[in-house]
Amino acid sequence: MNRPSITKYKTPVHISEYPVGPCYQAGHLVTENAGWRTEKPILDKEKCTGCFYCYLCCPEGVIFKLDGKIEIDYSFCKGCGICARVCKSEAIVMIREAKDGADGC
Amino acid sequence: MSECIAGRAKAPNALTITDKEFFYGHKACAGCGGSVAVRLIMKVLGERTFTVVPAGCISAVGFMYPQLCFTNNALISTFAGTASMMSGIAAGAKALGLKDFQVLGIAGDGGTADIGLQALSGAIDRRDKVIFVCYDNEAYMNTGIQKSGLTPLGAKTTTTPAGRNIRGSRTRKKNMFEIVAANGIDYAATASVGYIPDFLNKINKAKFVDGTSYIHVFAPCPTGWGTPTYCTIDLGKDVVDCGLWYLAEYENGEFVLNKNPKEFTSVKDYLSRQGRFRHLKDEDIEQIIRDRDRKWEIIRKSWKTKKN
Numbered sequence A: 001m002n003r004p005s006i007t008k009y010k011t012p013v014h015i016s017e018y019p020v021g022p023c024y025q026a027g028h029l030v031t032e033n034a035g036w037r038t039e040k041p042i043l044d045k046e047k048c049t050g051c052f053y054c055y056l057c058c059p060e061g062v063i064f065k066l067d068g069k070i071e072i073d074y075s076f077c078k079g080c081g082i083c084a085r086v087c088k089s090e091a092i093v094m095i096r097e098a099k100d101g102a103d104g105c
Numbered sequence B: 001m002s003e004c005i006a007g008r009a010k011a012p013n014a015l016t017i018t019d020k021e022f023f024y025g026h027k028a029c030a031g032c033g034g035s036v037a038v039r040l041i042m043k044v045l046g047e048r049t050f051t052v053v054p055a056g057c058i059s060a061v062g063f064m065y066p067q068l069c070f071t072n073n074a075l076i077s078t079f080a081g082t083a084s085m086m087s088g089i090a091a092g093a094k095a096l097g098l099k100d101f102q103v104l105g106i107a108g109d110g111g112t113a114d115i116g117l118q119a120l121s122g123a124i125d126r127r128d129k130v131i132f133v134c135y136d137n138e139a140y141m142n143t144g145i146q147k148s149g150l151t152p153l154g155a156k157t158t159t160t161p162a163g164r165n166i167r168g169s170r171t172r173k174k175n176m177f178e179i180v181a182a183n184g185i186d187y188a189a190t191a192s193v194g195y196i197p198d199f200l201n202k203i204n205k206a207k208f209v210d211g212t213s214y215i216h217v218f219a220p221c222p223t224g225w226g227t228p229t230y231c232t233i234d235l236g237k238d239v240v241d242c243g244l245w246y247l248a249e250y251e252n253g254e255f256v257l258n259k260n261p262k263e264f265t266s267v268k269d270y271l272s273r274q275g276r277f278r279h280l281k282d283e284d285i286e287q288i289i290r291d292r293d294r295k296w297e298i299i300r301k302s303w304k305t306k307k308n
């Protein structure tokens, strides 16, 4: 995946470990967004034609190309449903997600 | 005005655009149209882009210390100073002898049409080589949905509530596209997240303009508009199809219309899908349609038509 990955947040133990200054390293991610979701997009690979329109439309950039089809980075998908809505082949459906994320994303 | 060198390289499409993401892990609401716009702009302009973002949703959701969701060089400017900071960066980069870079500003409708307008006008006047993008969600969203100069007639915001006597905003959208054109800008365009190939093409053109570029992209906001999160792209298409927004360019001193719908789709359908317009009466909708028709009469009479 050609995108930043999460940096584990280490709770500082000494004052010298606290970041100082108003700037930070580009692409520094410390938290995921998966917990925002109430619905989750599920792809039917058979139906996907690899047009990549959903990939352009996703506000999060969590759809990526893989072997002519798409994959979703569920750690950052917010479940907005845009991908399912714009797919002309109806290859994506939104399913209700358990509150505790129990269906294993 | 110098000969515009726009369109020198082919615009990327879904297949050719870079796989890299430059705006990732941000905290915008689900379905945010502004985020679609920003993500695509960054993918066209690439990593060597200095990005200036004033106060507004994109800075609030992108820079949550210590998280930094831009993976390129990005900073927050004062609300009014987007374009002046861009000019400073362009001058600084030139003084350092940097090559092959872009200077980008991404401001909301309030940050563009109201408070950021004079700095933008100054940059255009100097013909600084910078790209100013206005993502238009038609209100000051980040502070809780207040009316801006780009809020359309009839829209409900917290400062233009819908009551028995006054039904939403009593003012119309400022014509930012023609305002920057009147400043003598090198390249200006309108776009929408509902027409992505057209939008990518326009960002790509701006990259090669030797002077100032302005792109005004329509960016629906589910939170401020009272719309379902999955409707963002649909609404971006509908607004163009029903004639309340248009896709156009201003280049070499000429206005060019990129899409001239033979027949408009229903304005009422577009409006009634959104909570912010739900209070409108038929007479209000008729007024909005009359405004639309008057605008299109002028556009069709005096602008050229050319598919982008």
Ligand SMILES: Cc1ncc(C[n+]2csc(CCOP(=O)(O)OP(=O)(O)O)c2C)c(N)n1
Binding pocket: B034, B055, B056, B057, B058, B079, B080, B107, B108, B109, B110, B111, B112, B137, B139, B140, B141, B142, B143, B148
């Ligand atoms: C000088 C100044 N005035 C007011 C504010 C408060 N403020 C921060 S963001 C914002 C709204 C921005 O609206 P807009 O530019 O449309 O962007 P959006 O939030 O809609 O994305 C306001 C009023 C500020 N930060 N600085």
Ligand code: SF4
Binding pocket: A043, A047, A048, A049, A050, A051, A052, A053, A054, A055, A069, A070, A086, A087, A088, A089, A090, A091, A092
């Ligand atoms: S829009 Fe549909 S068909 Fe196209 S890539 Fe996405 S899932 Fe596949």
Ligand code: SF4
Binding pocket: A041, A057, A058, A059, A060, A061, A062, A063, A072, A076, A077, A078, A079, A080, A081, A082, A083, A084, B031
């Ligand atoms: S549901 Fe929304 S955030 Fe998740 S992959 Fe689809 S478009 Fe992207």
Ligand code: SF4
Binding pocket: B027, B028, B029, B030, B031, B032, B033, B034, B035, B057, B061, B137, B141, B142, B220, B221, B222, B223, B224
């Ligand atoms: S309020 Fe609107 S513009 Fe701001 S982050 Fe949420 S959806 Fe995006």
Ligand SMILES: [Mg+2]
Binding pocket: B108, B109, B110, B135, B136, B137, B138, B139, B140, B141, B142, B148
């Ligand atoms: Mg706004």
